[in-house]
Structure formats: structure tokens, C-alpha cells
Amino acid sequence: MYTRIVRWIDDRLMVSPLWRDMADHPVPAHVNPSEKVSAFVYCFGGVTFLLIIAQFVTGMFLAMYYVPDIINSYNSTKYIMHHVLFGLQLLSMHNWGSSLIIIMVTLHMLRIYWMGVYKKPRELNWIVGVTLLLLILGFGFTGYLLPWDEKAYFATQVGVSFTKYVPFVGPALLKILSGGSKIGAATLTRFFAIHVLFLPAMLIAFLGLHFLMIRRQGITGPY
Amino acid sequence: MAGKKPQKAGWTRRDFFNWMLNVVMGVIAILVAIPSVGAAITPAFHNAAPVWVNLGAQTGLQQSSVQAGTGGVGTVVKAPYSYVEVDHWAKLPAADYAYLRYIGGSCAFYILSPICTHLGCHVNWIQADNQFHCPCHGSVYTVDGLNVSGPAPLPLGVFRWKMVGNDVWVARESTFTHAHQRTTESPTEPCLKEA
Numbered sequence: 001m002y003t004r005i006v007r008w009i010d011d012r013l014m015v016s017p018l019w020r021d022m023a024d025h026p027v028p029a030h031v032n033p034s035e036k037v038s039a040f041v042y043c044f045g046g047v048t049f050l051l052i053i054a055q056f057v058t059g060m061f062l063a064m065y066y067v068p069d070i071i072n073s074y075n076s077t078k079y080i081m082h083h084v085l086f087g088l089q090l091l092s093m094h095n096w097g098s099s100l101i102i103i104m105v106t107l108h109m110l111r112i113y114w115m116g117v118y119k120k121p122r123e124l125n126w127i128v129g130v131t132l133l134l135l136i137l138g139f140g141f142t143g144y145l146l147p148w149d150e151k152a153y154f155a156t157q158v159g160v161s162f163t164k165y166v167p168f169v170g171p172a173l174l175k176i177l178s179g180g181s182k183i184g185a186a187t188l189t190r191f192f193a194i195h196v197l198f199l200p201a202m203l204i205a206f207l208g209l210h211f212l213m214i215r216r217q218g219i220t221g222p223y
Numbered sequence: 224m225a226g227k228k229p230q231k232a233g234w235t236r237r238d239f240f241n242w243m244l245n246v247v248m249g250v251i252a253i254l255v256a257i258p259s260v261g262a263a264i265t266p267a268f269h270n271a272a273p274v275w276v277n278l279g280a281q282t283g284l285q286q287s288s289v290q291a292g293t294g295g296v297g298t299v300v301k302a303p304y305s306y307v308e309v310d311h312w313a314k315l316p317a318a319d320y321a322y323l324r325y326i327g328g329s330c331a332f333y334i335l336s337p338i339c340t341h342l343g344c345h346v347n348w349i350q351a352d353n354q355f356h357c358p359c360h361g362s363v364y365t366v367d368g369l370n371v372s373g374p375a376p377l378p379l380g381v382f383r384w385k386m387v388g389n390d391v392w393v394a395r396e397s398t399f400t401h402a403h404q405r406t407t408e409s410p411t412e413p414c415l416k417e418a
Contacts, residue, residue, distance in 0.1 A: 086261035
């Protein structure tokens, strides 16, 4: 059955070679954990990608119940925790997954840094990678506010306050980031839009670039 | 695989790792899918409990029904009520009405849902015709709420009600029917009074 479906599609679009090209792509022996266990350090990027997919899925389902509104966001979050089937697990996966991603991207970046593989000709991919790190920190920062509990509120207050110290444009930046002169309804909707629309779009674009470049340039050993 | 013996045909090392990879990815996918799908299908497992709402004092309701009717026989009057609607995480003040008629005897009140059984519009009580008319698609119901004309497939719902002190309370059920949905046209004046 499966083979027949694949053949039916291949007769028309020939996608199998594309898939095989990705799945069977050889990697150097020294980056293969089945050859050398210590090569697991080369998996941090891939693990991050898996976690990102899990965040996308859990986030989409959380959005079925969550309301980005100062009256209802706390209550809808509580509703997810107490009344939705596996809602607490769903919320926790999204919550813990975000922390895991930050740990994994940090490890990934440290591996790249220590091995010196950001050097020519891979500088562009390093730049894209650092951009991805900033995007992921952006996800963490904006997502933290969404439950609209006390911790979220004051953590965001502290976080946006840093922008005050930017020379010249600081006060304006603070207002733009918080959507007004205080953390309130406009901050919540702004952070929600950034968290579920702007950042995912940019993340997908930059991940695409990241993968295209690594495929184009190949994996290089430690220098 | 440099420097290794050639692989035997059959269950190769490569096959094993492929299989492992598929199993691990499958387990991850299932772990993500369980709470996700669970959250999505939650509404199927939630059954809303009826909300008891206060229509007001029994004497006042009885008087208004009798005064609207002729010769001491009560007729249909609108009995408005307000309540707090608990809509998932949101609590909102809400208001609606029931159609109440004093019928005397041990049952005293016959309380109909205003929701048309066709597509859920609120029906109007037309005193001159002694009928309910639905403004949406022209369904017509008798004074007892039996569907006699138009697309309505069922009679109007009947509220379960009870006395709390001197007040009449009715059980507001689903948003779609408001009241107990009659599935047949048999009892014209069912007594749904509860102790």
C-alpha cells in the first residue's frame, strides 16, 4: 500500500530522489555518533530543530484556548491547566520545551565556537545562526508574558526596562516595545502577535537559510 | 564505514539504525500528539450542567399571566431573566427570556423555551393568533409549543422548573434549545415541576 502510494506520486512528481538525497546524505565518520559516541555533540542543532517542531505543534493547540486579553488570558491559561484534556501536559511541554531549546541552542553555539567552524567560508551561516539565537530568545521573552500572571508581568516590566538605557532613542523604544507607557493590554496583544506570527515567520525563513547553507557547504571538522 | 568488513545482506547495521531512528521519531511524535489531540477534542467530553435561573416571584408571574389572558385563564407572557453565563474561562452577565403560562392545577406553570427547533431563532408570541411565530423561516407553534406549520421539526422545548422560596427557577440547558427538548409531540402539557 505504502509502496504503491509512493510509486503513484513518483510517477508524477519524482520526489523520492529528493527525499533520498536528504535521507541518505553521507556525513563524515567523525560526526557519526554510531561510529564514535562523542560525536553526539554534532546533534545539538538537529535536536533543537526537533524541539522547535514540537513547540510549533503544542503552540498551535494551545492557541485553541488561549486568549491574548488582560481579562481573559490568565483565566484561559488556568482553564487549559484544569479543564482541558491533557491541557496541563500540553502547556508544560510548551513551557519546558522552550527552556530545552535555549539550552540546546547554547550548546550548539558553543560547539560551533569551540570547533572554530564559523570561519571562512561559513561566516554567513554563523551570522544566520546568531540571528536564529536572537529569534529564539525573542520567543522566550514574548512567550513569558502570555499567561499574564504576576511573574510574567514583572519579568516583562524588568525586560522592557532595559531598553531605557539605549542612548537617545531609549524612551521611545521602551514605548514601542511595550505598546504604550505601561505594561498593559497593548503590551499583551503586541507580544502575542510577535510570539505567534512575526517570530515564527522569521524563524522558518532563517532556519531554511541555515539548512541550505550547511547543505551547500557541508560539515567541517574541528580546526 | 571506512575500514569495516562488508555488510552482510539482510538485517544490516544501517537497517538497524534506520529502524531505531524511525522508532524514536515515532515515539516523539506520539508524545506530542497525545496532549495536542486531547486538547483539541476536549469539547466532546464536556457536558454542560443546566444553569438554574430565577424568573421572579411566583405570585407576580401568575398575576401577569392571568392579566394578559381573558376570563381568568392565564396566557403566554414573556418572563425575562438575567444570569451569569460561565463560558469556559469567561464569566459574563447575560439575559434572556422564557415563555410562561399559568395553567392552574398542581403544575401551576407551563414554561416554554423561546428557541425555534428549526435553526435556533427566538420565536415571537402572537396573542391575536394564540400562536408562536418564528421570524426567521415562518415556523408556527401552538400555545402549547407544538409545531404546526413551517420547517420546525420538533415542538418547543419545555423548561424544568422548581420553587425556591417564593421564586420560580428554571433549568437553562444547552444554548441551542435552552430547555428540555421534546422529541415527540405526545404530551401537550407536560408537568416538569421539580421538588
